[in-house]
């Protein structure tokens with residue numbers, strides 16, 4: 001997606017911003033950190049007690065002191081239990097906090113997708129949006145739940161191990177650090193390398209999901225046109241690109257991990273050699289050397305872990321960046337600062353010298369459209385394909401805002417109207433009413449959740465389609481299938497019309513269906529439309545002669561301009577584009 005307004009580039013910036021978007025993730029973090037520290041500190045009790053047990057118990061000057069061995073073992077056991085309990089509680093807390101935070105992030109991302117205008121949604125591929133809300137957030141969750149916790153423990157472990165190593169032997173502790181210093185630089189290098197590789201992976205995953213969702217949504221078209229091989233090829237390419245990117249990133253990550261392991265092993269050997277030398281020269285006791293080897297292990301673990309965490313972290317950062325980019329995509333239709341509500345009752349609709357272009361560098365698709373519709377009257381908008389009819393409908397429903405000029409409903413500039421009030425007062429019916437999986441009643445109820453089955457039935461009576469409803473196998477409880485696939489196009493329209501009817505809007509904007517439906521359904525749809533439009537201010541993008549004839553006024557659009565307006569009878573009588581359009585309609589009917 002190209003529309004990221006604020007580019008967050010630095011890892012730290014991304015992390016800070018990401019966490020601020022999901023504050024639940026860091027809520028109570030202090031306690032979690034404390035638990036991590038207690039767990040880590042308890043772990044180091046083992047090498048400490050081991051040293052005591054060897055030096056003051058087993059190798060005690062006066063012979064084996066079983067008392068010391070006993071209490072040191074008991075202390076070690078206590079350390080292990082405390083470490084286990086703290087680690088358990090810490091994990092649960094971390095898991096809860098991260099899941100809450102991720103849910104918020106998903107919700108925010110999803111809400112933003114809905115708030116984005118249809119333009120942005122068209123421009124950036126929907127699959128990419130889906131991947132931002134799903135798999136990108138999953139990557140963040142993997143890091144926060146696994147890597148994040150490991151990182152906290154590791155840092156604590158590194159600190160505690162260093163302090164204790166310094167306590168036992170300053171020179172040997174410094175020696176261990178010197179052995180690991182090259183690894184820290186190597187890790188920085190790998191971090192950059194792995195980071196870039198994972199950014200590519202996230203993009204490839206998004207591409208793949210886009211391709212999959214498009215192929216699934218267009219499955220029928222693919223089959224009808226026999227383009228399975230081409231579609232399969234596109235899918236294969238997307239999957240292959242994702243596979244290659246993932247392997248490339250994994251190879252780099254494994255490189256980082258193996259370097260960590262190599263350096264850790266080498267350091268341990270060097271410590272044993274150096275320890276043995278120091279022991280031989282009387283600088284350290286056997287117990288201290290043993291404890292030191294344990295501590296070195298405690299030190300190397302986090303360093304190795306860091307290489308693994310790096311993997312998750314880079315993947316998560318790449319995901320986080322994409323989620324942030326989505327959230328930073330500016331809304332084209334900005335909510336009003338001081339929202340106003342539309343008053344109840346019939347409303348006028350006015351276009352005041354409206355120009356519109358789909359983007360700043362595109363040509364105007366509507367030019368100086370200036371007209372008013374009186375409350376309760378109907379307008380049929382006609383014109384050649386591409387003349388701007390649907391764009392006009394988008395402006396009237398505020399799916400987009402004018403480039404210049406004003407759209408007013410009930411005397412209010414739509415840009416000042418509260419969204420809920422606008423959706424209540426102005427209903428839009430697209431050519432293909434979108435139905436969700438569920439029953440007919442569920443779909444009608446979306447608009448009015450309080451409605452019972454009888455209320456839904458009344459809606460069908462209201463639009464004159466009760467005969468159609470009784471023919472459905474289970475009445476209002478008939479399942480419509482995914483996206484209404486069990487109903488015909490015309491039947492889907494009937495349900496969509498009933499859904500609009502129950503919202504009782506004051507203004508209706510509808511795009512008349514062009515798809516032909518069987519005659520009886522066609523009659524039912526026509527009747528429903530008439531019922532729905534009765535007494536309401538209506539704008540119909542008309543594709544049929546009958547609709548234009550019935551409307552109080554006809555608007556003729558041509559190349560983005562409103563070139564003619566008047567009643568059907570007036571316009572047919574005048575020499576102009578409408579008459580030509582009308583002749584075309586009549587001719588096509590006569591065929």
Ligand SMILES: Nc1ncnc2c1ncn2[C@@H]1O[C@H](COP(=O)(O)OP(=O)(O)OP(=O)(O)O)[C@@H](O)[C@H]1O
Pocket residue numbers: 119122358365383384385386387388389390391392
């Ligand atoms: N999302 C979009 N982005 C960019 N340009 C668009 C977009 N939608 C429509 N257009 C352009 O705007 C112009 C008007 O399109 P519009 O869909 O309003 O025409 P229409 O009269 O409704 O056509 P039809 O009768 O075929 O539906 C066309 O040139 C079209 O290419």
